[in-house]
Amino acid sequence: MEHIYSKWYHPYTPAKKYKKKVAYFSMEFGIDQTFNIYSGGLGFLAGSHMRSGLELKQNMIGIGMLWKYGYYDQARNEDQTLKTEFNVKHFDFLEDTGIEVEIKLHDNPHVKVRAYVLKPEVFGTVPMYFLSTDVDGNDHLSRTITNHLYDQNPVTRVSQSIVLGIAGAKVVEALGGADTYHLNEGHALPAFYYLRDRGVTKAQMVFTTHTPEKAGNEERDARHLNRCGFFGRTLSDEELHREMVNGGMINYTVSALRMARKANGVSKLHAIVANDMWKDYDDICEIIPITNAQNQKFWQDEIIKKSWMKADAVIYKERKTQLKSELFEEVYKQTGKRFDPNVLTIVWARRFAAYKRADLLLRDYNRFKRLISNNTHPVQIIWAGKPYPFDYNAIDVFNHLVHQSKHEPNLAVLIGYEIDLSKRLKCGSDVWLNTPRITREASGTSGMTAAMNGSVNVSTDDGWIPEFKKDEQNCFVLPALDHHSPTWDQDNLDSDNLYHILENKVIPTYYDNPDKWQDIVFKAMDDVIPEFTTQRMADDYYKKLFN
Structure with a gap:
């Protein structure tokens, strides 16, 4: 037949x-x-x-x-x-x-x-x-x-x-x-x-x-x-x-x-x-x-969607806490660390390639240590992603993050970055960190699906971000720099700006002005749908x- x-x-x-x-x-x-x-x-x-x-x-x-x-x-x-x-x-x-x-x-x-x-x-x-x-x-x-x-x-x-x-x-x-x-x-x-x-x-x-x-x-x-x-x-x-x-x-x-x-x-x-x-x-x-x-239907959590359509912060908060708890079960399973759903959670998750700078946050190590050991405004950070299996430099960065996070209770590096984990990370994070050197990221679609699920983009001004951004209204964007300058200088400047934005804008807003944070979350959904959906x-x- x-x-x-x-x-x-x-x-x-x-x-x-x-x-x-x-x-x-x-x-x-x-x-x-x-x-x-x-x-x-x-x-x-x-x-x-x-x-x-x-x-x-x-x-x-x-x-x-x-x-x-x-x-x-x-x-x-x-x-x-x-x-x-x-x-x-x-x-x-x-x-x-x-x-x-x-x-x-x-x-x-x-x-x-x-x-x-x-x-x-x-x-x-x-x-x-x-x-x-x-x-x-x-x-x-x-x-x-x-x-x-x-x-x-x-x-x-x-x-x-x-x-x-x-x-x-x-x-x-x-x-x-x-x-x-x-x-x-x-x-x-x-x-x-x-x-x-x-x-x-x-x-x-x-x-x-x-x-x-x-x-x-x-x-x-x-x-x-x-x-x-x-x-x-x-x-x-x-x-x-x-x-x-x-x-x-x-x-x-x-x-x-x-x-x-x-x-x-x-x-x-x-x-x-x-x-x-x-x-x-x-x-x-x-x-x-x-x-x-x-694709919105595939990537956006149904209850998150409902809370956004009704502009209901209570439903949103309840669901987000639940989604964070689900993500943290995976963190516990892989690392034995217990993350707290009430703590601001930052995720860097994508393919591990040099220009995406997975380790940008560690560039000024003293500042990084201050950031992760602040008890009044605590943070949790998760990295995930797949290096090309024969890109030994990228694997080295992955392993460096593993070693740096091993003895820190609020840092985790996860394996198994495929569709399921990607979905969990987008639903269970508060901040979606995106740090490519500018002009090197053609698009960067992970930030779109993160925004659909209430994860706020903190990003360099690259790929799709220039078309979406309303800085401090629907995301936080690092200031532009000269992308022709030496990469060493770009990395120094970007990491400096990244710490500044996290320390003075992102973290204080999340803890001290939760209403404004909620506005940013819903505004990002308004601006990402339908413009950045595959429909x-x-x-x-x-x-x-x-x-």
């Missing part, structure tokens, strides 16, 4: 303004805790997008990868430092579509790729297709390509892009083809090369860039990619030369920007930064802003990018 999802199918009639068939390619999707195939913000954003696609009845499908080991599991060594574990995941809620395509990888012309469907009723998303090379008939090496998200081996990484891009495009063809092909970041770039050869026009290709750091935009040797099968066929020297930049390289972002009709950055500031970053390359398409967002964003993508 033919599978209903072996052709382009939605269990609803798409809404008129969203009737264009869109295939959305992403290396990671953060949809549900039980489906842990994501590493961070890129996945959280894509997952929320798929949920809102269903809510709005959009004619869209997702194309992703079925990572056998997910990203990785955070565990601890005996001294509580970070241990990375790779465990096989089980996704019995996916169904085999029966669609199997073949691609050429390196010297193997017959690598099989199988497509599994995530039906809309499982987690409330548009139909999504996940690709696996762990298929009978493939040799051992081919079967391991879809083992690990962002595999450390560069040749495997290239193979993953070819699977997502070319096998993904072939799966879309098998489903009946799309009107618009959208790449969420450059990982699936081979799709554009393959589709271009198949007569898909520039008018049908669009692209989202997320990375405002040149180094974060993948760039590889053109001849090597040609040998790997990256372009869907072997390009002639002349053809290859046309694709090259920077002395014989293929830059995934530059190629995507050249082939796409239009592209977007993920905040207003990021679009400015991105246009400036790529302006020296010829034939680049326009990069417009469509600010990232998150708005998913609509914008159709209006500004797909149509």
Whole structure:
């Protein structure tokens, strides 16, 4: 019997303004805790997008990868430092579509790729297709390509892009083809090369860039990619030369920007930064802003929502205390420390990357000690997040925080930062601390879902914050500085400003002026909803990018 999802199918009639068939390619999707195939913000954003696609009845499908080991599991060594574990995941809620395509990888012309469907009723998303090379008939090496998200081996990484891009495009063809092909970041770039050869026009290709750091935009040797099968066929020297930049390289972002009709950055500031970053390359398409967002229905606590709609501070306070207690059960379970729901709780939780500065609070250690040992205005601080498993500098920062917090009763570093813990931290914190060096954070959506749950943003003026901020009315923002100055100087100035804001504004407001604090909490919800929800964003993508 033919599978209903072996052709382009939605269990609803798409809404008129969203009737264009869109295939959305992403290396990671953060949809549900039980489906842990994501590493961070890129996945959280894509997952929320798929949920809102269903809510709005959009004619869209997702194309992703079925990572056998997910990203990785955070565990601890005996001294509580970070241990990375790779465990096989089980996704019995996916169904085999029966669609199997073949691609050429390196010297193997017959690598099989199988497509599994995530039906809309499982987690409330548009139909999504996940690709696996762990298929009978493939040799051992081919079967391991879809083992690990962002595999450390560069040749495997290239193979993953070819699977997502070319096998993904072939799966879309098998489903009946799309009107618009959208790449969420450059990982699936081979799709554009393959589709271009198949007569898909520039008018049908669009692209989202997320990375405002040149180094974060993948760039590889053109001849090597040609040998790997990256372009869907072997390009002639002349053809290859046309694709090259920077002395014989293929830059995934530059190629995507050249082939796409239009592209977007993920905040207003990021679009400015991105246009400036790529302006020296010829034939680049326009990069417009469509600010990232998150799915309100999934992320916002129902009782918190009710208290905000009724402007009822009593209900809010009761629920917040309960949510803090639930979070603190996890703190106790992991660290043996008992946190107090009546104490101001600050959370720093996101992917551990150098520019995000997880340890900024510790920069002036004497001031930090004063802050955490103030008995009249006490604070509790929690850090959580996943470093890339082979980024030893980021792991070192994580472990440094573990050691610094070990003997302090009001500090905790948590492992297991995935969707469930992320939700708990946003619901159970009073302050959401966000400290990237400015212009380096493209969007930073975690602060949006924190605000939906009454956690007040204390942030540098980066990503989405410039579009949202009303300083001291809906958040607290560090003063701007010159982002061209040496990072050492930026870090000193930012940490100085951060202590000043915490000592003189945030902490006194929380304890001495609770009514004002409550106003800030509700004002932040007013300003984050609907503007920073994926209902708005998913609509914008159709209006500004797909149509």
